[in-house]
Amino acid sequence: MRMAASCSPHLRPGARPSPPCPAQHLACPPLPPLHTPRGACLVAHATPAGGPDGPAGVPPAAAVDPTGSAGAPGPRRQGKGGAAKGGRGSGFGAGGRGAGGPRARGAAPSEISAAAQAEANALFTDPGPGPLATPRVGSVQVANLEGGRGRGLVASRALAAGELVLAVRPLALAWDDSVGAGAEGADAGGDAAAGGQALADAKFLELQRQLLARRYTTREAAWMQTLVGLPSPEGEGEGAQGAAARPQAPELSAGAAADGEPSLPLPDRLRDPDALADCVQANALEPDGGAEDEDAVWARLAAAAGAEAEAEVAESGSDTSAGALGPSGPRLGPVGLWPEAAMLNHSCSPNTVAYVIGDTLFVRASRKVSRGSELTVSYLPVGGGAEGNAAAAAAAAAGEDGEEGAGAGEGAWEATLLSPLEARRAALEDARGFVCRCGRCQAEEALDPKLRALMADISSATAALREDLENAMSLADADGSDGDDEDEAEEAGAAQSAPQRRGGAAGGAKGRRQAATDEDPEDEGEGEEDGEPGSWRQAVSSVISRAGLYLELMDAAMAKLRLTPAQQETAQSAVVPLYTVLWSAMGAKGEIEPRLAEVVAALVGGVAPGSADHLFWTVVARETAEILAAEEEALEGGAMVRGGGGFRRREDDRVLIADKACSAAFAARYGPISRQVYRSLLAARRDREEFEEEEGEEGEAVEALQA
Numbered sequence: 276m277r278m279a280a281s282c283s284p285h286l287r288p289g290a291r292p293s294p295p296c297p298a299q300h301l302a303c304p305p306l307p308p309l310h311t312p313r314g315a316c317l318v319a320h321a322t323p324a325g326g327p328d329g330p331a332g333v334p335p336a337a338a339v340d341p342t343g344s345a346g347a348p349g350p351r352r353q354g355k356g357g358a359a360k361g362g363r364g365s366g367f368g369a370g371g372r373g374a375g376g377p378r379a380r381g382a383a384p385s386e387i388s389a390a391a392q393a394e395a396n397a398l399f400t401d402p403g404p405g406p407l408a409t410p411r412v413g414s415v416q417v418a419n420l421e422g423g424r425g426r427g428l429v430a431s432r433a434l435a436a437g438e439l440v441l442a443v444r445p446l447a448l449a450w451d452d453s454v455g456a457g458a459e460g461a462d463a464g465g466d467a468a469a470g471g472q473a474l475a476d477a478k479f480l481e482l483q484r485q486l487l488a489r490r491y492t493t494r495e496a497a498w499m500q501t502l503v504g505l506p507s508p509e510g511e512g513e514g515a516q517g518a519a520a521r522p523q524a525p526e527l528s529a530g531a532a533a534d535g536e537p538s539l540p541l542p543d544r545l546r547d548p549d550a551l552a553d554c555v556q557a558n559a560l561e562p563d564g565g566a567e568d569e570d571a572v573w574a575r576l577a578a579a580a581g582a583e584a585e586a587e588v589a590e591s592g593s594d595t596s597a598g599a600l601g602p603s604g605p606r607l608g609p610v611g612l613w614p615e616a617a618m619l620n621h622s623c624s625p626n627t628v629a630y631v632i633g634d635t636l637f638v639r640a641s642r643k644v645s646r647g648s649e650l651t652v653s654y655l656p657v658g659g660g661a662e663g664n665a666a667a668a669a670a671a672a673a674g675e676d677g678e679e680g681a682g683a684g685e686g687a688w689e690a691t692l693l694s695p696l697e698a699r700r701a702a703l704e705d706a707r708g709f710v711c712r713c714g715r716c717q718a719e720e721a722l723d724p725k726l727r728a729l730m731a732d733i734s735s736a737t738a739a740l741r742e743d744l745e746n747a748m749s750l751a752d753a754d755g756s757d758g759d760d761e762d763e764a765e766e767a768g769a770a771q772s773a774p775q776r777r778g779g780a781a782g783g784a785k786g787r788r789q790a791a792t793d794e795d796p797e798d799e800g801e802g803e804e805d806g807e808p809g810s811w812r813q814a815v816s817s818v819i820s821r822a823g824l825y826l827e828l829m830d831a832a833m834a835k836l837r838l839t840p841a842q843q844e845t846a847q848s849a850v851v852p853l854y855t856v857l858w859s860a861m862g863a864k865g866e867i868e869p870r871l872a873e874v875v876a877a878l879v880g881g882v883a884p885g886s887a888d889h890l891f892w893t894v895v896a897r898e899t900a901e902i903l904a905a906e907e908e909a910l911e912g913g914a915m916v917r918g919g920g921g922f923r924r925r926e927d928d929r930v931l932i933a934d935k936a937c938s939a940a941f942a943a944r945y946g947p948i949s950r951q952v953y954r955s956l957l958a959a960r961r962d963r964e965e966f967e968e969e970e971g972e973e974g975e976a977v978e979a980l981q982a
């Protein structure tokens with residue numbers, strides 16, 4: 276069933292209502308069957324505890340031997356196939372109720388919750404190294420898994436979304452800026468993909484150099500002994516037999532302080548260059564988001580600046596330790612070897628999120644995980660449009676083209692979690708030498724071949740549509756600079772939000788708010804909608820129409836089939852990139868479809884909850900809902916609905932729902948942060964976006980003057 280397509284109002288306080296939408300108006304795309312008028316899935320699209328891999332890809336507790344010795348495989352637990360009660364989004368209210376949260380024997384739940392919240396808040400409010408200084412290991416252990424995946428991390432008790440799994444230090448860590456030569460290579464020739472590969476290669480070499488050069492404690496050396504390498508071309512070493520023969524991993528503990536002096540060299544088996552390269556390739560992790568965690572870094576810098584100001588007022592001249600974070604925001608492109616995290620296997624629908632702050636890798640459960648279930652991380656980027664934002668913003672600040680910046684950061688991976696099965700498998704096989712057998716891959720493998728073919732078609736069509744949209748926007752820029760159609764081009768520029776200009780697929784709400792405010796009601800005639808043949812507006816409209824047609828096709832194909840929830844989710848995630856192109860195209864025309872942002876947020880959150888991309892889209896959906904509410908209020912005071920013992924405006928409900936989804940995404944990534952911290956993170960994001968846009972405009976003005 277499809278929700279009634281709604282028209283995209285032109286958002287401008289005081290504007291007249293948009294004309295009714297003609298039935299065939301493809302700017303109002305069919306939304307996926309998951310998002311029916313029931314709509315509940317937008318905030319609580321349930322996934323079985325432990326994520327989609329719970330029933331399909333993770334051995335049941337009986338098949339996991341938490342002592343580390345291989346156990347006889349037990350019967351596979353079947354997923355219920357239905358929606359788990361209180362799925363994602365329902366377990367974390369602001370203030371960290373944390374029903375399944377940490378419980379220490381004898382301690383009252385409220386005290387634990389307060390402690391968990393204080394710890395989560397400290398990451399954003401403590402000006403010093405605080406939460407970064409002490410490595411920690413949550414309720415997890417290494418276990419031998421069935422299915423040729425070797426060892427993995429399993430939950431030693433039920434975990435709530437947002438619970439800390441690991442906060443650990445690396446044995447080697449490289450950044451974009453730590454490989455000057457590689458970065459130069461990346462710039463050379465202007466080929467973003469080749470540049471991205473050169474940069475990735477330089478960082479992998481840098482990791483090997485660091486591992487060879489450093490000294491190890493006994494425990495660190497034991498970790499290095501146990502890490503796997505890539506399977507040999509002859510197929511020896513890894514796979515089912517190799518997996519059974521892997522040495523037992525050292526105790527998973529944060530007791531690094533008791534390790535003694537690092538005095539040992541790299542273990543002999545890794546002094547062979549091929550073995551070392553294979554080990555790094557199999558175990559290095561590129562944390563989520565393509566940069567140091569942006570929210571945490573900016574919040575910690577602000578906290579440090581506040582502390583410094585206070586100290587100055589008190590004339591104490593105290594050291595705030597802010598220098599450890601670097602003076603200018605997040606560092607880009609981390610890739611590192613965190614040995615404890617190297618026990619995490621990959622899933623295309625992971626149940627943890629891993630991000631880096633300073634050199635500490637934080638891994639948090641991003642869904643509920645049942646006791647004995649495997650914890651998984653994604654080795655692939657999410658691909659929802661948020662990756663590379665920091666890179667592109669930095670490039671823009673340095674006066675470079677944001678899109679190239681993003682491309683350079685992403686070039687190493689050709690597939691993302693939002694690519695179809697074949698592309699994900701090929702990428703993992705190429706880069707990591709294994710065939711992914713996660714729950715999502717298995718669900719997708721079992722899909723009707725015709726549906727899979729359509730998903731593949733849509734994936735290639737999306738790339739073409741994205742290119743067409745980029746060309747249309749260049750046309751708009753050219754029109755503007757020619758002075759022929761300056762207002763339109765300006766509007767198009769404003770309608771593309773900062774993330775979109777940076778090369779992300781998304782158009783944020785703020786840009787459209789700007790476009791809507793700038794728009795003159797008298798300019799709204801149908802004739803101007805699509806412009807003259809060959810105009811950028813017509814090209815954008817064509818992108819919207821074609822995207823709409825593909826969505827219709829997908830909708831029709833899915834309606835014919837009886838899909839399990841896991842199959843439905845994986846099929847729909849394949850159209851997310853198409854939705855993001857559609858969103859950008861509509862944004863370019865100053866149009867807004869709030870359901871579209873909600874759907875993308877929900878689908879990205881279904882695949883990779885707590886990821887930078889998930890947060891990004893929930894923020895966009897929330898801002899969009901706010902804009903809509905403001906618009907409704909300006910127009911007519913808003914439609915009133917009964918509820919909560921009185922009447923409320925319907926649009927306020929939409930804001931509440933979007934806010935709930937957004938705060939759940941933040942809680943999945945950062946733990947049970949307080950409402951106050953959540954709000955300040957949102958405000959800081961908005962400030963940064965505005966600042967970056969201003970910087971961009973200033974940069975353009977300077978360029979124009981220079982020209």
Ligand SMILES: C[S@@+](CC[C@H](N)C(=O)[O-])C[C@H]1O[C@@H](n2cnc3c(N)ncnc32)[C@H](O)[C@@H]1O
Nearest residue numbers: 424425426557558617618619620621709711712
């Ligand atoms: C970083 S290690 C993870 C820990 C590893 N299982 C071990 O025993 O050391 C990466 C290796 O785990 C295996 N692996 C990880 N995710 C997998 C998946 N989804 N499907 C199959 N094998 C996987 C592959 O052999 C891969 O090279």
